[in-house]
Amino acid sequence: MYYKDDGSIDYKDLANELANMLHGYPYGEPPETLGMIADELRTDPGGRHGHAMLVAAYASRWYAKWQITDVSVFDDLIEAATRAGEFYGTAVCPAPGEHEHPKIDAADPEGAAEIMVLIGDPEGSAADSFRDAEHLDLDAMNCPGYLRELAAETVRDLTQARRERFEVPPADAELDERYLTEDGRTDLDALLSDIERQKYSSIDPAAEKAAVWASRRLLGDARPEERAPLALAVAHLAQHCYWGSAAPSVAALYNEALRTFDLAALDRPCPHTDGHSVQIRDTPRHARALAFPPEDADDNGERCPRRVAAYVQEMIDYTAQYMSRS
Numbered sequence: 001m002y003y004k005d006d007g008s009i010d011y012k013d014l015a016n017e018l019a020n021m022l023h024g025y026p027y028g029e030p031p032e033t034l035g036m037i038a039d040e041l042r043t044d045p046g047g048r049h050g051h052a053m054l055v056a057a058y059a060s061r062w063y064a065k066w067q068i069t070d071v072s073v074f075d076d077l078i079e080a081a082t083r084a085g086e087f088y089g090t091a092v093c094p095a096p097g098e099h100e101h102p103k104i105d106a107a108d109p110e111g112a113a114e115i116m117v118l119i120g121d122p123e124g125s126a127a128d129s130f131r132d133a134e135h136l137d138l139d140a141m142n143c144p145g146y147l148r149e150l151a152a153e154t155v156r157d158l159t160q161a162r163r164e165r166f167e168v169p170p171a172d173a174e175l176d177e178r179y180l181t182e183d184g185r186t187d188l189d190a191l192l193s194d195i196e197r198q199k200y201s202s203i204d205p206a207a208e209k210a211a212v213w214a215s216r217r218l219l220g221d222a223r224p225e226e227r228a229p230l231a232l233a234v235a236h237l238a239q240h241c242y243w244g245s246a247a248p249s250v251a252a253l254y255n256e257a258l259r260t261f262d263l264a265a266l267d268r269p270c271p272h273t274d275g276h277s278v279q280i281r282d283t284p285r286h287a288r289a290l291a292f293p294p295e296d297a298d299d300n301g302e303r304c305p306r307r308v309a310a311y312v313q314e315m316i317d318y319t320a321q322y323m324s325r326s
Contacts, residue, residue: 001013001017001028001032002014002017002033002036009040009049009052009120009121011052011116011117011120011121012117014033014056014113014116015113015114015116015117016113017033018033018056018059018060018109018112018113018116019109019110019112019113020109021033021060021063021109022059022060022063022106022109022112023109024063024067030063030067030068031068031070031073034057034060034064034068034073034076034077035073035076037053037056037057037060037077037080038053038057038073038076038077038079038080039076039080040053041053041054041057041080041081041083041084042076042079042080042083045080045083045084045086045087046084046087048119048120048142049120050084050087051119051120051141051142051147052116052117052119052120052121053080053116053120054081054084054147054150054151054154055104055112055115055116055119055150056112056116057077057080057081057154058081058104058150058153058154059104059106059109059112059113059116060077061077061154061157061158061161062106062157064077064158064161065157065158065161065164065165066245069248069251069322069323069324069325070324070325071162071166071248071324071325072325074158074161074162074165074166075162077154077158078154078155078158078159078162081151081154081155081158082151082155084147084151085148085151085152085155088144088145088147088148088151089148090148091144091145091147091148092144092145092148093143093144093145093146094143094144094145095139095143099137099139099140099143100137100140101140101141101143101146102115102140102141102146104150115141118138118141119138119141119142122138164247165247165248165249165324166247166248166249166324167249168212168249168250168252168253169209169212169249169250171216172209172213175209175210175213176213178190179191179210179213179217184221185223185226186217186222186223186226186229186230188226188229188230188287188288188291188292189291189292191210191213191214191230191233192229192233192284192287192288192291194206194207194209194210195207195210195211195214195233195236195237195283195284195287196284197210198236198237198240201240201243202243203237203240203245203246207236207237208237208246208250210233210237211233211234211236211237211238211254212250212253214230214233214234214257215234215253215254215256215257216253216257217230218230218231218234218257218258218260218261219256219257219260226291227260227261227262228261228287228290228305228308229287229288229290229291230287231257231258231261231308231312232283232284232286232287232290232308232311232312233283233284233287234254234257234258234315235254235258235283235311235312235315236283236284236287237254238251238254238255238258238315238318238319239283239315239318241254241318241319241321241322242322246322248322248323248324248325249324251319251322251323251324252319252323252324254315254319255316255319255320255323258312258315258316258319259316261309261312262309263309263312263313264309265305265306265308265309266306266309266310266313268306269306270304270306270307271304272304272307283311286303286308289303290303290308
C-alpha cells in the first residue's frame with residue numbers, strides 16, 4: 001500500500017488515504033499510514049519526497065493527537081520531523097515577499113494532500129488534476145524557510161500532544177484535602193458531587209480529575225465499603241472515552257483501577273427477577289445508592305452487586321480499546 005511495483009511512492013493512493021484519514025474515515029490503518037510517512041521523512045529529509053512527507057506529517061498532527069493511542073507513532077513522527085528540522089537548520093526564505101508559501105489548513109484535508117503531491121511528484125499522474133496557474137509555484141512549496149517552520153511546528157505540537165495524551169496527570173494534594181475525611185475515609189458526597197459535573201459528551205475537567213483521584217484510590221487505600229461507589233465513579237467518566245477523546249494514559253489508568261474491583265458477583269445469579277428500577281448508566285445515582293443506602297431495604301435492584309460487577313466488567317472491556325499502546 002502506498003508503493004508502486006518499482007518501490008516508489010504511489011502519491012495518488014497516499015493522497016486519497018491522507019485526505020480520508022484527516023476527515024476521520026480512513027480506509028487503511030492510520031498507525032501504519034503515519035508510520036510510513038515518518039519512515040520516508042526520516043530516510044530523506046532533504047529530498048522532495050521528504051519535503052512531501054513533512055507536509056503530510058504536519059497536516060496529520062492534530063489527527064494523531066486525538067485518534068492515535070500508540071505512543072510509538074508519536075515518537076516516530078517527532079524523530080522524523082526533528083531530523084528534518086536539523087537538515088534545514090536556520091534556513092530562511094530566500095525570496096521574502098516574492099512568493100507565497102502554501103497554507104495547510106486543518107479544515108481542508110484535500111488541500112493538504114494536494115500540496116503533498118505537488119511537492120513529492122509534480123510531474124506524476126497524481127498531480128494532473130492539480131496543475132493550474134495558482135498551484136505551480138514549486139519554489140514556494142519547497143522553500144527551505146517554509147519547510148523549516150513546518151518541521152519546528154510539527155515537533156512542537158506533537159511533543160506537547162504526546163505529553164498531554166500519554167503522561168498520567170500528577171497526583172493533586174488539594175484533591176486529597178477535598179476527598180478525604182479526617183479519619184482517612186473517602187468523602188463520597190464531595191467526590192460524587194464533582195463526578196456529577198460530567199453530563200455531556202465533552203469531558204468536564206473537574207469530573208475527570210475526580211475520576212483520576214478515584215482511580216488512584218482504588219489502586220491504593222480504598223476501604224471495602226468504598227470500592228463499589230468508587231468504581232462507579234470511575235466508570236461514569238470511563239464511558240466517555242470515545243466521544244470525549246479521553247487521553248490514552250487516562251483510559252489506561254481507569255482500566256487498571258477497574259480491574260482491581262471484585263467481580264465474583266458475576267458468578268452468582270441476579271436475585272432481582274423483576275428487573276431493575278433505573279439504567280445502570282446513571283452511574284452517579286447508583287454510586288450514591290451504594291454509598292448512602294436508604295433505610296428502605298427494597299431498592300428494586302439498584303444496589304444489585306451482580307449488576308454493578310457486570311457494568312464494571314463492561315467498562316474494563318471498553319476502556320481497553322482506548323488505552324495507550326507502546
